[in-house]
Amino acid sequence: MIETEGALPPARRRRRKPKQSTGREHQPTVTLTTVTMIRAFLPFWNDNEASEWLVPATADERVDELMGEALSTLDRALAAEAAATGRPYVQSIGIDDVVGARIGFGDGDRLSDGLYLEAFEIDARGGTASPRRERMNRTRPLARIAAIIGETDRAAACEFLIPRIRSDLEGGREMSAALTIEVAVRSSIVELDTILDLPEHAADLDRLEELLPELTELTDAVLAEGKAWPGLAESLEEPLGIVERVLRRRRAFDQ
Numbered sequence: 001m002i003e004t005e006g007a008l009p010p011a012r013r014r015r016r017k018p019k020q021s022t023g024r025e026h027q028p029t030v031t032l033t034t035v036t037m038i039r040a041f042l043p044f045w046n047d048n049e050a051s052e053w054l055v056p057a058t059a060d061e062r063v064d065e066l067m068g069e070a071l072s073t074l075d076r077a078l079a080a081e082a083a084a085t086g087r088p089y090v091q092s093i094g095i096d097d098v099v100g101a102r103i104g105f106g107d108g109d110r111l112s113d114g115l116y117l118e119a120f121e122i123d124a125r126g127g128t129a130s131p132r133r134e135r136m137n138r139t140r141p142l143a144r145i146a147a148i149i150g151e152t153d154r155a156a157a158c159e160f161l162i163p164r165i166r167s168d169l170e171g172g173r174e175m176s177a178a179l180t181i182e183v184a185v186r187s188s189i190v191e192l193d194t195i196l197d198l199p200e201h202a203a204d205l206d207r208l209e210e211l212l213p214e215l216t217e218l219t220d221a222v223l224a225e226g227k228a229w230p231g232l233a234e235s236l237e238e239p240l241g242i243v244e245r246v247l248r249r250r251r252a253f254d255q
Contacts, residue, residue: 032099034114035070035074036111036112036114037069037070037073037074038111038112044105047105047117047118050105050117050118051105051118053105054103054104054105054118054119054120057103058103058120058122063103063122063123063124066103067095067098067101067124071093071094071095072170072171074093075093075167075170075171076171076172078093079168079171079173095124098124100121100124101121101122101124102116102119102120102121102122103119103120103122104116104117104118104119104120105117105118105119106119144251156187156188156191156192157187157191158184158187158188158191158192158243158247159247161180161183161184161187162184162188162240162243162244162247164180165177165180165181165184165236165240166240166244168180169233169236169240174228174232174233174236175222175227175228177233177236177240178218178219178222178228178232178236179219179222179223181215181218181219181236181239181240182212182215182216182218182219184243185208185211185212185215185239185243186212188205188208188243188246189205189208189209189212192205192246192247192250193205195250196249196250196253198249200249201246201249204242204245204246205246207242208239208242208243211238211239211242215239218235218236
């Protein structure tokens with residue numbers, strides 16, 4: 001269930017000349033989207049059983065697991081929306097986008113409205129010293145973000161393509177991943193060729209070049225078959241993993 005709160009209503013057509021504004025008359029409005037992920041496939045038989053599940057569910061390792069499950073489900077829903085509406089760039093939501101979160105249980109229409117019989121507020125992002133926060137900090141090279149925004153650096157096309165392929169695989173969209181992997185690997189070889197002068201970097205790019213003919217055959221086979229087959233996702237892991245390693249290495253040297 002997805003609800004949006006705080007969104008401004010559509011602007012009305014003005015018939016009179018608008019008054020001069022200093023920009024201080026209105027407080028800024030923040031739009032928040034509330035998402036309720038219901039595990040309907042694992043119902044509880046009674047409230048006691050649900051309560052027994054709830055307390056250990058708020059432990060740190062269970063929070064990570066449940067938040068990962070919720071974000072993965074949301075990603076699949078957004079991908080379905082993109083396919084159904086023709087908007088291909090529906091943004092995936094990461095843990096850093098979560099303002100607040102609760103874990104709880106409920107029943108019927110009340111749960112679909114985000115109303116719980118019992119629930120706990122959780123720190124979805126984790127504190128400053130938590131493993132979740134440390135992982136986020138390691139994957140956010142702020143200096144390069146500023147450089148890209150300031151146009152002193154340029155993001156490579158493969159830096160957009162590779163995360164989308166990983167997202168497609170994790171979301172079960174194997175066909176999309178398979179049809180994109182060849183061009184993503186090809187662009188990675190060209191765009192990342194000279195960014196680092198390291199033996200391991202050259203070895204990774206050489207291996208990607210060796211894999212290109214196989215990826216071309218795989219793309220042709222996917223188009224001919226028209227559907228995914230068992231083991232297709234696994235066949236994408238080696239080239240995808242190599243490019244992800246190259247990109248991680250690049251980010252590490254950028255920080």
